[in-house]
Amino acid sequence: MTDTTSGCPVIHGGSGEPTPGSDNDRLVFPTEGNPNQQWWPKRLNLHLLAHNPQEIRPTDPDFDYVAAFEALDLPEVKKDIEEVLTTSKSWWPADFGNYGPLIIRMAWHAAGTYRASDGRGGPGTGQQRFAPLNSWPDNGGLDKARRVLWPVKKKYGKSLSWGDLMVLAGNVALETMGFETLGYSGGREDVWEPENVFWGAESDWLGTDARYNGTNETTRELQKPFGATTMGLIYVNPEGPEGNPDPAAAAPDIRETFHRMNMDDEETIALIAGGHTFGKTHGAAPDTEENVGPAPEGAPLHRQGLGWENHNGSGKGDDQITSGLEVTWTYHPTRWDNEFFHILFAYEWEPVRGEGGHWHWRPKDNGGADMVPMAHSAGRREPRMLTTDISLRVDPTYEKIARKFKDDQAAFSAAFARAWFKLTHRDMGPVSRYVGPEVPSETFIWQDPLPEATGEQITAADVAELKQAVLDSGLSTARLVATAWSSASSFRSTDKRGGANGARIRLEPQRSWEANEPAELATALHALESVRAGFNETHAPREVSLADLIVIAGNAAVEMAAAEAGHPVEVPFTPGRVDATQEQTDVDSFAFLEPESDGFRNWQSASLDYPAEHLLVDKAALLGLTAPQMTVLVGGLRVLGANHGGSTDGVLTDRPGVLSNDFFVNLLTLDNEWTPQDAAPGHYTCTDGETGEELWTGTRADLVFSSNSELRALAEVYASDDAADKFIDDFVAAWAKIAETDRFDLHH
Missing domain, CATH: 1.10.520.10 (Peroxidase; domain 1)
Structure with missing residues (x-):
């Protein structure tokens, strides 16, 4: 029962747990939202001009985060991160015994929200902790990634922001699996509330092409200022446009959404293949409501901020469900190499519906069987690809670059290093804002470089x-x-x-x-x-x-x-x-x-x-x-x-x-x-x-x-x-x- 007469913003009676969909016919309490916005949905939201005020910050007004970060022993921090990444926990076992792939995905998805159209998104303020990003379907399971890192965050407290930690952990994950990163800068001070970002007008996750203008057989014009093709995705639908497993049709969407991040074709391919060199996707069973619980923001109180409770088998390990796609790309999912490209071009591929009911691609004629390890058991199976992976072979421009990387691992490594650094640092602004001992000596054009001052200053x-x-x-x-x-x-x-x-x-x-x-x-x-x-x-x-x-x-x-x-x-x-x-x-x-x-x-x-x-x-x-x-x-x-x-x-x-x-x-x-x-x-x-x-x-x-x-x-x-x-x-x-x-x- 809800007491609507006393003015008390507390639900009286019952368990106190909200019932989804039960409040659509009433105005919200002040603790739930803004009734004015319900009465007048198009009213100006001036809170955009009072974001993250001092009143909600737990840090003192004179707190200097950059100075606090610079005082850290960064090698020691990285050592602590590495220990966490390679120590599997029973409450959420690490795929292949290494949390590195999960942490790379976390860092990638934190950075990948950046869009060049208005500069919003990116890892800079640790927004992945808050709704809606903490509950986006594309971020399924990343609540566990941040909990894996909690011991490190707890140890260093206010001197290491979540924004800095997520990016740094991504670098450490890459390095522990054999990749040499280009560098790292700290200086991303956290905020304490969600940013007001217009992610789209759609009311449903993973909808259709509602954010396209003039969609027809040959044209798909993504509306401004969006960077992703669909609400709830970081980039594009991995099954293909609106779930259609057509790699040729997916290629223009990939090119457009990565362009919205100011990434060119070579950077795009390096990032996709570099990320898919590691780990796997999770779709052991269909991602239905019966199998997967609500996202973190709508999860029951006793879940303590963890969402997507899995009811399939053990609910973890090889029974995991995230995207509903069950794909492992390479034979060695915790080793840096260019194996992704060798596998991509080694087989002829066919689309099939996987264990989770979604489209993925497998080699024809049972190719590659027993080559890919299972993440938590002794079994093996064939390599698999997403529709958007096959796009890198189907699109003529992408294919040329992909073949170059197949034949030249050094070129691939160099391209991924530069693209990863750009991906994770794009929203930091000019290099003068970079801090820490691992800042690269090279200045990049995307950092809007400035010349050194000449002459004496005016008086x-x-x-x-x-x-x-x-x-x-x-x-x-x-x-x-x-x-x-x-x-x-x-x-x-x-x-x-x-x-x-x-x-x-x-x-x-x-x-x-x-x-x-x-x-x-x-x-x-x-x-x-x-x-x-x-x-x-x-x-x-x-x-x-x-x-x-x-x-x-x-x-x-x-x-x-x-x-x-x-x-x-x-x-x-x-x-x-x-x-x-x-x-x-x-x-x-x-x-x-x-x-x-x-x-x-x-x-x-x-x-x-x-x-x-x-x-x-x-x-x-x-x-x-x-x-x-x-x-x-x-x-x-x-x-x-x-x-x-x-x-x-x-x-x-x-x-x-x-x-x-x-x-x-x-x-x-x-x-x-x-x-x-x-x-x-x-x-x-x-x-x-x-x-x-x-x-x-x-x-x-x-x-x-x-x-x-x-x-x-x-x-x-x-x-x-x-x-x-x-x-x-x-x-x-x-x-x-x-x-x-x-x-x-x-x-x-």
């Missing part, structure tokens, strides 16, 4: 001189602000890419992005280059980089606008940025950073049909902003006239270019009326309530600050009579944060 007097030179250049306040914003706001807090450092806004592909207004940007950059050249010629050996100058120019415009509002300020600035070269810029990789909208500049691509306010919050989350910071930046950028294309939407002021709180004052004025524009969905016109005179125009990204109750509460603060100076101070602080958020040389 405070130089900065003042440069500000005046910029203001005398003829560039408007709006253009200076827009250029600085476009440069800095390319930053993504998810994978630490983009930002002002490097001045890549002057390089391809960024200088050609529609969001950056290429023609106007070119004019601004030409003027700033002239200022830079003149200064460097007369002030040698001191030099200003264009990256620093772009930030200085934006700061100068903000300071002038604040002074005109009667509240002089100085925007914080630290020199030291450098200018990247085109050769240091991976054009294909940076293409993923191109914005399709920027609510801060009141713009979104005409091809993008999505509510502007949701896109605004998403960009603010990528920038690592709080809700007040997002609010004050929008209000300031509007009155500074920094809108894309010179649009007047949301410029709710009679004095554009002055850093005033007019946006909020006029947005919340009670005498005005806003009405939708019939000819322009998402746009609105404001008229005087008495005279009917048209006063302003705006978009959903403007009106959300008066219509959304939480954002209106913030807007009211800045619209108040006592808020003029506070508004400027808060804007300057948020502006400086955006400009310096990629300065990893100043902070970890």
Whole structure:
């Protein structure tokens, strides 16, 4: 019985165990979820802008994780991991006597959630511990992998995060089985709650092709921003598209989903074959509800966070059920070699349904019988392959690479080492964030390398001189602000890419992005280059980089606008940025950073049909902003006239270019009326309530600050009579944060 009258958020009576599906007809209690989200499912989720607050962290506010990690004896940590991996436990026996393959899969699946489209996913914050990832069907059994590592985590505590441990354990697993890894970096500080990531709109796991546009016999366009083909999978369905065992059809899906991680064909094949050199999949019986219990997040309380309780036989060892696929690829599943390729090309293959009722492939004519060991018994059987493995032989491009690796194990080892390092470190950002004794000496193009600084740093007097030179250049306040914003706001807090450092806004592909207004940007950059050249010629050996100058120019415009509002300020600035070269810029990789909208500049691509306010919050989350910071930046950028294309939407002021709180004052004025524009969905016109005179125009990204109750509460603060100076101070602080958020040389 559930007590719905007392207000007590506790289920009274019965065992206390929830009954699946029994609560669909009632609102949740506050301890179960957010009733507001049930009432209004499409309401803005501003929690994206308050992720992992200090209040939920068990570590002290001044805790320095990087320093704690650097103090570890890494060889000793690795020794402890190796001991755990090679000591089989009765509660969950190790396949082939070695947990290494399981741990590699754990590390792979933690890293493999990374998607280049928005930088979300990856192993960086230990998200595999939390829902939904801890309960994805593709992560079946990985709850045991993390429990296997618990003794190591327990020993080192807060000095070794789960994110760092999972990747390090993957490396140790590879090394104990004979592979030489390329290196390792720590520095992944854990968070303490799930990240709000849009993994897909499907309500069911392992559904059909719901996330494809224009699906037909020849085209499968995976929707953005997804990296996996199906909800609940890391990459693609191993049986083939929607379970159809067609390796030719699976190849384009493999290529697309690995491309979404910025992996090329050689990296893709190296990763697939490298991972499948070890271990096995588990499908001793069908993966039905009768055989497999609920995932960790829905498991009974007494299971203590372990899910997928197996009711087939002993429930472990050779009786395991995970994917329902029963496949061991190689003859020596705990040894590094290129045997996978030799086996792939040694036989002709045929599809069959296995013990778990799913499609796998076996050699024709009983080939290879008695060659592959069982994981927990003395028996042997034939090698097996997944449909997606056969794709590496069927696809012409893949086959050429696969044959090269078959004939050259050294080439395969080198390719896998580089691809594995990229897979497990892709979300860490530039190499300046890497820590530990095993960081490789080589810098890779995907790490967005920067050159060493040359010349002496500019002084405070130089900065003042440069500000005046910029203001005398003829560039408007709006253009200076827009250029600085476009440069800095390319930053993504998810994978630490983009930002002002490097001045890549002057390089391809960024200088050609529609969001950056290429023609106007070119004019601004030409003027700033002239200022830079003149200064460097007369002030040698001191030099200003264009990256620093772009930030200085934006700061100068903000300071002038604040002074005109009667509240002089100085925007914080630290020199030291450098200018990247085109050769240091991976054009294909940076293409993923191109914005399709920027609510801060009141713009979104005409091809993008999505509510502007949701896109605004998403960009603010990528920038690592709080809700007040997002609010004050929008209000300031509007009155500074920094809108894309010179649009007047949301410029709710009679004095554009002055850093005033007019946006909020006029947005919340009670005498005005806003009405939708019939000819322009998402746009609105404001008229005087008495005279009917048209006063302003705006978009959903403007009106959300008066219509959304939480954002209106913030807007009211800045619209108040006592808020003029506070508004400027808060804007300057948020502006400086955006400009310096990629300065990893100043902070970890």
